[in-house]
Amino acid sequence: MHWLQIVRLSVLGFAIFCGIVVASLSAHLIAYVEENFGGYYAFAALGVATGGLTMLSLPVILIIDLLRKGAFTSLVVVELSWLGILWVLWLATAALTVDSTSAVFTTCDFIYPILNQLCHETQAIEAFSFLAWIALLAYTILLLIVALVNASRGAPMWKSTVAASGGIAPSPAATAGAGQQVQQQQQQQPLMTTPMTPPPAGQQPMQQYQPQPIYGGQPHTGAYPQQQQQQQPAPTPLSGVSHTQNGSVSGYSSYPQV
Template sequence: MAPVALIRRVVLSTALVFSVIALGLAAAVTSTSTKAWGITFVFAALGITAGVLTMITVPTMIALEITVRVETSWLTFLSILWFGTGVHAAVVISGGFWFDCADLGNGLDDIDAGACHEVSAIAAFGFLNWLILIGYSIMLIIMSRIAASRKQPNVWASSVADAPFSAPASTNESVPMSYTSGTGGTAQGGTGGPIGGQPAAYNTSGYVQTGAVHV
């Protein structure tokens, strides 16, 4: 397996596992907040959305080969969702909203303490998934641009496994259709006259020059 393809499988598999965990935690926090106050937190809603989308699309991406352009675009979108999840959860933790998470460890009841731990874990997995997915997407973009600068065709339309990331620069240059050796299409002797009195009847221009035959 090529190094890039191996990195891809590790990244997507890791993001999928983290997404399953974060989704379960977000669902648990939502259940607690709904029962206690009848509300749903933004970070929990983002975590559930990002987790569901990741669980639906990433296994398909692992099983199938999609183009580099589509892969980088979609993973960048998922990374933004996970970043938003992590930021909103971190705000809840640092601000001490609702669950008094700023006083974690200072005599909170079991419900609040458990919820705070869940929020902390959601923030951690949100940031981890963001770093993993955006880092991988940036790597693909840089490698694709380098390959494109080497005149490798269709790198953005190729799958990650088939993309010519490590191929050398293309040396394919157009060759002129016509090339005439010598001057005027004739084989020149030392003084510029025809050799042996015969006019030249060769060139690579696609036509033959003719002339009188000297006996």
């Protein structure tokens, strides 16, 4: 349950309580005045109507919302419309009560106790009417602001319930910024390497065998291959020796003769 649901339940519950109080006091005032004076006050009749509508309609909305998700009576557009009608009725009840009793019940200091009782009941009707009006008006404005903000952020909630909306939707810029930040953190995270354990004391570390490259048929043991082998001296013409029949030695060249 998010914060908007808590505010909704609190306001509607308080409005139901105000409706019960105002409807009960107004009904008693009408019954007494009609029995003793043969008439009734208009503000008392309006108090019965407003309090009766409130204490009958709001519990139905809450119960249907609890039993069935996404009901028609729980839609935001329907709730805004009905609560707007109710707070207008509560404002009219409070204003009419003040206008009708301001000249009669200025102070509740009468000789007859019944008049003092009627005066206190009238003041209670006036007070609870104003309280219900303020509570419903504040919640209606709050719900309207949340709906407009969500609509501007691409998540309209007019045809959804308060429970399904989840409060104020995050802005697209904030969502994109959070995604980029998470991606950057993942890219900047260093790779986890296994630390090398040092060898025990007195033991030489073992070197890993690496195959050596072979150059010219012989393996090369250095870190880098030799850039250039040492230049061999140019071969010199070799002289051949032959023996003649008379035992003399004659030389011949290894180069072919032209």
